[in-house]
Amino acid sequence: MTTAQRTTTVFLTVLCGLLLSIVGLTQQWPTWKWTTLAALLLVVPVAAFRIASLRRGSLPVSFEEQLTASPVERTECHVNQVRLPSLWDDYHFVFSATVRWYLVASPESASVLNPAGLAVEAVLNRARTITEKREPGQASLVQHELSGALSRMCPDPTGHLQAMAENISLTLVEQDQERLDRLAKVRKEKAVWEHQRKYEQSKRQYLGEDVLKDTGSAVVWWLAKNDEHVEKTVADLALLAQLTSAANDTDIPERLHTLVSSQLGEPATPEILADDPAPTPRERTAADHLSSFFDAMGFTEGDIRRPMLAKQFSDIIKQQNRHEPAEDLLRRFDPPATFTPHNGEESNPHTEERDEPPGTPLM
Known part of the structure; x- marks a missing residue:
């Protein structure tokens, strides 16, 4: 029987006792009836508690089992302008995000921790494994890829906490972006020049050989x-x-x-x-x-x-x-x-x- 059930049983017993007392006073019950009423008021709650315990089982209900789970406390910190490697040498992504984590139960003998540092390290390691395999010209696409990969709570290597990241931003250094734009322009112009050269060669061959x-x-x-x-x-x-x-x-x-x-x-x-x-x-x-x-x-x-x-x-x-x-x-x-x-x-x-x-x- 739970605490709420016990409270309800006692309340009903007291209420019934008061009603019967009012009835006894108005009817002027003899002494033996008052004695019987007092015995019933004591026996009925005890019997109810006994029957409830037999129906639940022989194991007693501890106090800890009745407590609700404690809410998980999550904390966060902001990571700003961290450079992550890309597939090309000397070209880096610039990473910014909000890192969130919560501590996992650890042994009492564990040393004092800096959970923010562990969480940031875990998130950056997960992000670096992705960015180092991507070309720098795909920054906007890699940003959405990181948003999906870092959106789940995952344990850090030490096992003391779980961390994730949100509000992710991934860009390139401004100078690197300008270099990529120039390289793309040169490649396009080279492709046009190659087509023109092949066209002129074909035209000369047609005129000379035909x-x-x-x-x-x-x-x-x-x-x-x-x-x-x-x-x-x-x-x-x-x-x-x-x-x-x-x-x-x-x-x-x-x-x-x-x-x-x-x-x-x-x-x-x-x-x-x-x-x-x-x-x-x-x-x-x-x-x-x-x-x-x-x-x-x-x-x-x-x-x-x-x-x-x-x-x-x-x-x-x-x-x-x-x-x-x-x-x-x-x-x-x-x-x-x-x-x-x-x-x-x-x-x-x-x-x-x-x-x-x-x-x-x-x-």
Whole structure:
């Protein structure tokens, strides 16, 4: 029976005794009834206590068992601006936190302790095992990691107390943060420069090994770049030949010397310079340019590829709504050529120039 139960039993016994006494006085009980009442008031509480002890067991209830556990006393101290190592040498995290602890029961023979020092040491050791494996650039992430790892009460190595930390702050030294920012900027710029260098190398390789491999490759590339404008491509043959030769560090092929000299306005042979007076050159047409192009490519007169390519070029020019140059190409190359003994060259009646001046009647 607990103390509260005993108190209640005594109180009820006294209350019943008072009620029965009032009743006895009003009824004028005889002496034997008062004696019986007094005996009952003494016997009933004793019997109740006895029955309660038998129901609980034979073991007595000690006073210490009835006491509630004493509250755990926790104390705290603040740790400020403590440097912790990082994964990189000479780069340190700056650690600040509130350290809390409570003492664990220790033997009476234990020496006098400084619990604050033990608690701080235990917390710093736990924090250092984490920070020394982390890069300094991850300070904000490591701070949250420490908040979780140090939020639990754990015993210190001596076993005298348990400690934890809260309100954790983890930063870098200002100078170290500036160095990391500069390093990150350099790495980014280096990555951009590497990409630019690789792009330029790829472009040079493409131009040297594909576009400017020879004059034919340069002509096809230039034709595609100028939207298949045949006249412009043919007009630039001399430039392309010189560019290809310069890119490959070679001389211009002999078969292109005449073409290059004529397009650059240079004399083709010394014999032409000796002519006096020199004939006034007429304006070159698309057919003339295409003929020079065929000669430069090695498509000699009578080659079946000349009329075939001329027909394709004519179709391309027609798509640009330039019908007159297209028809000129067909008249020059597509129909069967008429051979006449005129300086040993092929002449076409459709394109042969008239020697008579305008207005002179034909005989």
